[in-house]
Amino acid sequence: MIKWVDFQSLGDERGDLVAIEIGMEKAVPFEIKRVYYIYRTAEGVSRGYHAHRNLKQVAICVSGKCRMVLDNGRKRENIWMSNPTKGLLIESMTWREMHDFSDDCVLVVLASEHYDESDYIRDYQAFLRLATI
Ligand code: TYD
Numbered sequence: 717m718i719k720w721v722d723f724q725s726l727g728d729e730r731g732d733l734v735a736i737e738i739g740m741e742k743a744v745p746f747e748i749k750r751v752y753y754i755y756r757t758a759e760g761v762s763r764g765y766h767a768h769r770n771l772k773q774v775a776i777c778v779s780g781k782c783r784m785v786l787d788n789g790r791k792r793e794n795i796w797m798s799n800p801t802k803g804l805l806i807e808s809m810t811w812r813e814m815h816d817f818s819d820d821c822v823l824v825v826l827a828s829e830h831y832d833e834s835d836y837i838r839d840y841q842a843f844l845r846l847a848t849i
Contacts, residue, residue: 717786717793717810721745721774721803734778734801736826745805746772746828753824757782757817764813767837767847772828774803780821787811789847797823811843 721743726733738748754763764785775784777797784795788810795804803826806812814823829835837843 717788717791718795719805719807721805723776723801723803725801732800744774744803744826748826749829750827750831751824752827753778753822754814755779755822757821759819761817762813762815763817765811765838765840767811767843768808768835769837770808770829771832771835772808773806774826775806776800776803776824776826778822778824780818781816782814782818782821782823783816785811785813785815787813789844809843809847811840811847 723734723736723743726735736744736748740748757763775797778800781796781798784797784804786793786795786804786806788807797804817823837846
């Protein structure tokens with residue numbers, strides 16, 4: 717269930733740089749339609765608690781760290797995110813939670829679709845019913 721997308725660091729002695737371009741579909745397995753980022757998450761706050769019917773995402777922790785929980789209805793995995801060159805692929809119909817954000821955590825998310833509230837499943841029991849059909 718854990719699939720990483722590797723981004724090349726173009727770093728040199730000055731520091732690191734990662735570029736993500738449209739047309740990188742060999743690395744990111746969808747056309748990127750939206751990018752958003754989560755940052756300055758308040759202490760003790762957890763986020764997510766939903767799945768998406770169709771949306772696919774790649775999450776990249778570009779600063780700090782956080783813990784991602786992915787759940788496909790059968791199996792639940794804990795994944796520590798802290799490497800800016802590694803994107804975590806989140807397939808559709810995957811329940812996700814984000815916990816233990818460090819103060820400096822910045823989570824960049826590449827998304828396969830525009831924002832659409834009707835694509836969300838926010839009820840875990842409803843998710844389980846749909847995921848285990
Ligand atoms: P939500 O996806 O529930 O956040 P998280 O899963 O990280 O806890 O989104 C929080 C709010 O932001 C919600 O009201 C919808 C809005 N939002 C947008 O308008 N556009 C977006 O691209 C995203 C991701 C969220």
